[in-house]
Amino acid sequence: MKKNVLITGTSTGVGLxxxxxxxxxxxxxxxxxxNLEKSNALKESIKKDDLDIDILELDVTKQETITKAVETIISKDGKLDVLLNNAGAGFGxxxxxxxxxxxxxxxxxxxxxxxxxxKTVLPYMRKQKSGHIITLSSVGGLVGQxxxxxxxxxxxxxExxxxxxxxxxxxSFNINFSIIEPGGISTEFMTSAIKNTAVKGEFATGEYAPIFQKYMEGNQQRANETSESTYQTPLQVAEVxxxxxxxEQPPLRVRTSAWAEDFTKLKTALDPDGLKQVQQITKTFL
Structure with missing residues (x-):
């Protein structure tokens, strides 16, 4: 039987x-x-390339939908090999x-x-004594901005x-964990971040206004760079x-671009993939 994977947030971007x-x-x-109404792009790809993809409803903020999706997978395949925690939203x-x-x-x-x-998938992976949980984080999971x-x-x-x-x-249970740490991604995620960023009201006239203006100008400048761009495409991150x-022995942490690597190097230089820290903690406590 082929390996299977559960991916959250697949309507656009990295998830898609x-x-x-x-x-x-x-x-x-x-x-x-x-929202299954946003599945058209994925359905078109499934039809075009005859892909083995089932589309399920899952809202990561509603436990009942998570439980139902996972139970559906287990009832069909009797296992779950990979979980990709991808769903997320920008905010500023x-x-x-x-x-x-x-x-x-x-x-x-x-x-x-x-x-x-x-939490929902762990009991099944623990029982089968195998699995890989991959979680999309950000350089923002290492460096405050x-x-x-x-x-x-x-x-x-x-993180x-x-x-x-x-x-x-x-x-203990042969379940691997990996955290993916991109820099900026040119996707609906960026649209979401902009939508949920204060550009009016307090920031337009308040004490934060000049700082915020400088911040937004810097973001725009980086977005327009043509050399070592801050922003990757969703496909580039998906390939990582x-x-x-x-x-077979995946890293705990991985940055997805040279820019992300450089941006976080003061935090990651001694332990780039995060495995030394994990091994030290395991040795200390267990």
């Missing part, structure tokens, strides 16, 4: 490209998304400006969604969550994910 790439690489793909406002509802939303989509989905404290905070939480699991679940999935 990953679903297509995994299928082309011989996986049975379960592509999930919150100061903590002062963000509403309580926005704070909860950023945390739920970018952190708790990873927790809930991982202006006007991104809520997003970065959620991604820092993701700590996955790293902690790797210290005892991996050696696909490569990691085929690695």
């Amino acid at each position: 490209e990953s679903a297509i790439l995994f299928a082309k690489n011989g996986y049975k793909v379960y592509a999930t998304m919150r 406002k100061t903590i002062e400006q963000a509403t309580e509802k926005e704070i909860e939303w950023v945390t739920n989509v970018n952190y708790l969604g990873v927790v809930y989905t991982t 202006p006007f991104n404290e809520l997003y970065c905070g959620a991604k820092f939480a993701v 700590g969550f996955i790293e902690s699991l790797a210290t005892y679940v991996s050696p 994910i696909a490569e990691i999935s085929n690695n």
Whole structure:
């Protein structure tokens, strides 16, 4: 039986490209998304290339949809080989400006969604004593950035969550964990980030205005660079994910571009793939 993979957030961007790439690489793909009405792009690719992809509804903020999707996969295949935690959303406002509802939303989509989905698949992978959980993080999971404290905070939480699991679940149950850390991605994710960035109101006239203006100008400049671009395509990131999935001894952490590597080097230089830290913690406590 071919390997299978559950991918969250496959309507656009990295999730969409990953679903297509995994299928082309011989996986049975379960592509999930919150809103099935946004599945047209994926359906067109399935039809065009005759891809082995099933589309399922899954909202990472709703446990009942996660449970239903995972149980559907297990009932069909009796196993789950790879989970790709891809779903997420950009956000850029100061903590002062963000509403309580926005704070909860950023945390739920970018952190708790990873927790809930991982929690749901772990019992099955533990029973089969195999599996690979790959989670899309960001350089923002390693380095805090202006006007991104809520997003970065959620991604820092993701990194700590996955790293902690790797210290005892991996050696005990043969389940691998990998965190993917891109820089900017030219995708709907960027559209989401811009949509959820304060560009009016307080930032237009308040004390943060000149700082925010400088921040936005810098983002625009990097987006327009033609040499070593900050922004990758979704396919470029998906290719890194696909490569990691085929690695028998995958890294805990991997940056997806030279820019991302350079941006985070003060945090990663001593332990680029994160495995030394995990091994040290495992040795210390277990």
